[in-house]
Amino acid sequence: MGKGNFILVLIKSNPLKNHRPVEAIRIALGLASGEHPVQIVLMDQAPLLLAQESEDLVDGELLPKFLPTFKEWGQTFYVEEESWKALKLDKTEYQVVPISMSQIAKLLQQASRFMIF
Amino acid sequence: MNGKKLGVLLSTPPEHANLNTAVQLSTTALASGHEVYLYLIDEGTKNLSDARLKELKVQGLKLFICAYGAQRHGIEPDDQAVFCGLVVLSDLIKGCDQFISLN
Numbered sequence: 001m002g003k004g005n006f007i008l009v010l011i012k013s014n015p016l017k018n019h020r021p022v023e024a025i026r027i028a029l030g031l032a033s034g035e036h037p038v039q040i041v042l043m044d045q046a047p048l049l050l051a052q053e054s055e056d057l058v059d060g061e062l063l064p065k066f067l068p069t070f071k072e073w074g075q076t077f078y079v080e081e082e083s084w085k086a087l088k089l090d091k092t093e094y095q096v097v098p099i100s101m102s103q104i105a106k107l108l109q110q111a112s113r114f115m116i117f
Numbered sequence: 118m119n120g121k122k123l124g125v126l127l128s129t130p131p132e133h134a135n136l137n138t139a140v141q142l143s144t145t146a147l148a149s150g151h152e153v154y155l156y157l158i159d160e161g162t163k164n165l166s167d168a169r170l171k172e173l174k175v176q177g178l179k180l181f182i183c184a185y186g187a188q189r190h191g192i193e194p195d196d197q198a199v200f201c202g203l204v205v206l207s208d209l210i211k212g213c214d215q216f217i218s219l220n
Contacts (some may be wrong), residue, residue: 007210020220023128023159026185030203035211113210115126115218 006037008111010104014045015057021046022059022066024117029066032075039111040070041104043080050077050092070094080104122152124213126206127161128220135161135219140169142217147176154209158183161219162192171197181205 009028015021025040032038042049049067054060070077071094081098099107108114123146129135143153155178157164162182164170174180180198187193187200194200210216 020128020159023186027158027203027206031207031210034204034207036207113216113218115220117128117220 004037004110005112006039006110007031008039008041008107008114010041010043010108010114010116011046011049012043013117015048015060016045017058019058020117021049022057022062024115025049025063025066027115027117029069032070032073038075039078039107040075041078041080041099041107042083043104044083045087047077047079047083047087047089047096050079050094050096051087051089052091052093067094078104078107120150120152121214122154122212124154124156124209124216126156126158126216126218126220127164128157128159128218130160130163131167136164136167139164139219140167140173143173143178144176147173147178152179153177154179154181154213156181156183156206156209157186157198158206159186160190162186162190165192165195165198181209 011021011024013020028038028040054063076095076097078097078099084098125139127139146153182198182200184200
């Protein structure tokens, strides 16, 4: 499988307990603002970053500074499908594509660089 | 990979084992004649005062620190590192032959 030219940012930390998921979104935005296509994968509790209510998240008040730009760009957020179902986040204003663990593995293989938070 | 560029991103605090990994990787790469670029971000900015990083700077380590992260974690400006934004991280990712993310 050939390498793509994108950076994969995989977020699996729990945004209810840790500031790292929000920081990862900031970093992803910074990288995407440069020359690098960025793909974002959210696993476990991390899809909560896309919930309409973010006040329960650690540093959730910062998300409105970062996420709207992704929305404007039409950025796809890949979410692990079982996590997505479990969290029941049917309503989100972002472009979401549920994918399986094996599809996430393929994305990791294709990425030219990856970061896991 | 003689004379190549290694980029390392470190986002974890001093008590995390990633610091040792970053130091050892950097030490080995510099001793092998490679260029090493270390970017401290988020809680990784707290590693700025680590004596081993200062020693590695003498050996040629190029040290960068996220200005936003440094401010959030109360790290004072210091000429040990280049305080910069994510554009520099983006450039490092693009410009390095190998890039390792320690999160």
